[in-house]
Amino acid sequence: MKLVRKKQNKGAIFTISSVLEALFSVGILGIGFWFFLTKIVDIHVATLTADNERHAMNLANVLLSYEGLVYEKDGKLQRGVLDVRKLDEFAYGGRSQQLEPNSSLVKDAFRNYKKITFSYPNSISYITITDLENCTEQEGCKVWVATAVGPVNFDENFVKKFIDCLVEHLELTSVQAWSRRLEGCAVGAGFGAFIGSIVPGIGTGLGAAIGCGIGLLTSFFDPHDIATCGVNSIPESVKYFFMSRSFAAAQGLPVLIRLPDGTTHAGRIMVGVIEWR
Amino acid sequence: MAMKGFLPLTLTLLSIIATATMIATILLVSLFFEYHLHINLKFEYDKSYSDLLMLSFLRLQYNSTYPGYKVLAERDVNGFTQEMKDFLKKKVELLGDVECFRIANSSMIIFSTSCSSGEPYEYTGGAFIFKPYNPDSLVEEFTLTYNKVKR
Numbered sequence: 001m002k003l004v005r006k007k008q009n010k011g012a013i014f015t016i017s018s019v020l021e022a023l024f025s026v027g028i029l030g031i032g033f034w035f036f037l038t039k040i041v042d043i044h045v046a047t048l049t050a051d052n053e054r055h056a057m058n059l060a061n062v063l064l065s066y067e068g069l070v071y072e073k074d075g076k077l078q079r080g081v082l083d084v085r086k087l088d089e090f091a092y093g094g095r096s097q098q099l100e101p102n103s104s105l106v107k108d109a110f111r112n113y114k115k116i117t118f119s120y121p122n123s124i125s126y127i128t129i130t131d132l133e134n135c136t137e138q139e140g141c142k143v144w145v146a147t148a149v150g151p152v153n154f155d156e157n158f159v160k161k162f163i164d165c166l167v168e169h170l171e172l173t174s175v176q177a178w179s180r181r182l183e184g185c186a187v188g189a190g191f192g193a194f195i196g197s198i199v200p201g202i203g204t205g206l207g208a209a210i211g212c213g214i215g216l217l218t219s220f221f222d223p224h225d226i227a228t229c230g231v232n233s234i235p236e237s238v239k240y241f242f243m244s245r246s247f248a249a250a251q252g253l254p255v256l257i258r259l260p261d262g263t264t265h266a267g268r269i270m271v272g273v274i275e276w277r
Numbered sequence: 278m279a280m281k282g283f284l285p286l287t288l289t290l291l292s293i294i295a296t297a298t299m300i301a302t303i304l305l306v307s308l309f310f311e312y313h314l315h316i317n318l319k320f321e322y323d324k325s326y327s328d329l330l331m332l333s334f335l336r337l338q339y340n341s342t343y344p345g346y347k348v349l350a351e352r353d354v355n356g357f358t359q360e361m362k363d364f365l366k367k368k369v370e371l372l373g374d375v376e377c378f379r380i381a382n383s384s385m386i387i388f389s390t391s392c393s394s395g396e397p398y399e400y401t402g403g404a405f406i407f408k409p410y411n412p413d414s415l416v417e418e419f420t421l422t423y424n425k426v427k428r
Contacts, residue, residue, distance in 0.1 A: 080336065
């Protein structure tokens with residue numbers, strides 16, 4: 001009898017241990033999979049961030065040969081030598097101890113920003129040029145600040161995509177859709193009539209008509225379609241935001257600043273690129 | 278009977294080793310890739326920085342008629358005074374946030390400043406300049422080697 005019970009329990013014990021082992025295996029596999037996916041995302045973001053940093057360096061180098069900034073002698077542009085007169089025209093000048101985002105110089109620069117025509121698509125770049133030999137202890141160094149806005153990719157404009165999607169989903173023959181619109185018109189008309197009766201000079205009739213129109217417009221599209229179109233039309237270009245933080249944006253590149261009297265000052269150009277992709 | 282638990286234990290051990298190896302491999306590959314990206318970027322930045330520092334150094338205006346590259350190119354004819362050296366030292370240190378530097382051509386050191394720890398070696402920028410009045414060659418290659426200030 002005892003032997004029979006033992007034999008009956010044997011399978012049950014084996015099953016519990018198997019379940020525990022299986023759960024443990026699933027857990028290990030799950031952790032491994034999660035770890036793997038996290039690393040893939042990390043690598044993907046690291047690649048895009050590296051591009052962003054590279055763009056900041058390239059833009060800084062392009063600016064150092066830009067005819068709107070660089071000193072020109074005998075019809076030849078002197079790369080890396082910035083002309084103070086051109087700088088004053090190109091960027092907003094001031095003095096600053098430290099270029100912090102909430103400093104008055106940066107705020108003024110953004111209020112009076114100069115838009116330049118070249119930059120990376122879907123990006124905003126902030127450019128600061130510091131004269132390292134024109135500094136005072138109280139006011140800080142002479143700094144020029146400019147903002148460059150690159151061309152925005154209109155093919156991926158989410159408003160256009162959103163409207164196109166809504167138009168595609170527009171149902172003009174469905175009875176259900178028209179009944180929803182009529183409901184919207186009726187609710188709007190009731191609300192409008194109430195407001196029209198309160199506000200002098202509008203009247204119940206006009207209020208109801210305006211309310212019906214608004215109700216009709218708001219119920220013209222299915223809320224589910226609006227939500228779906230909203231999600232689907234978010235462009236690829238705004239799924240990632242990047243801001244260059246090191247190298248050209250933080251440490252900058254050496255430049256010379258040429259004053260009107262012919263002397264040259266040591267300076268530093270810093271370029272940060274904010275991109276959305 | 279004594280060996281009954283041996284096989285499951287071995288399998289568990291093997292599974293743990295396999296899982297640990299898998300995780301370590303993923304970690305190492307991703308770290309290597311990220312390091313590779315960073316080191317490439319740093320190389321590009323350092324190269325750009327060094328070349329621009331060299332360019333700015335050569336375009337410095339020593340006085341109204343005498344740019345930096347002429348100070349170097351004509352040093353055998355016009356001399357290379359201590360005043361010129363002090364001017365270049367001050368400007369280069371400010372321009373590049375440089376602790377110490379050395380300017381050399383292909384055969385000799387022309388000018389160097391002292392470091393707190395040994396010789397300048399960290400970064401290098403190069404340029405060819407026109408050298409008049411030189412019977413051997415009208416072009417001279419300059420190399421600027423420098424260490425940045427540690428912050």
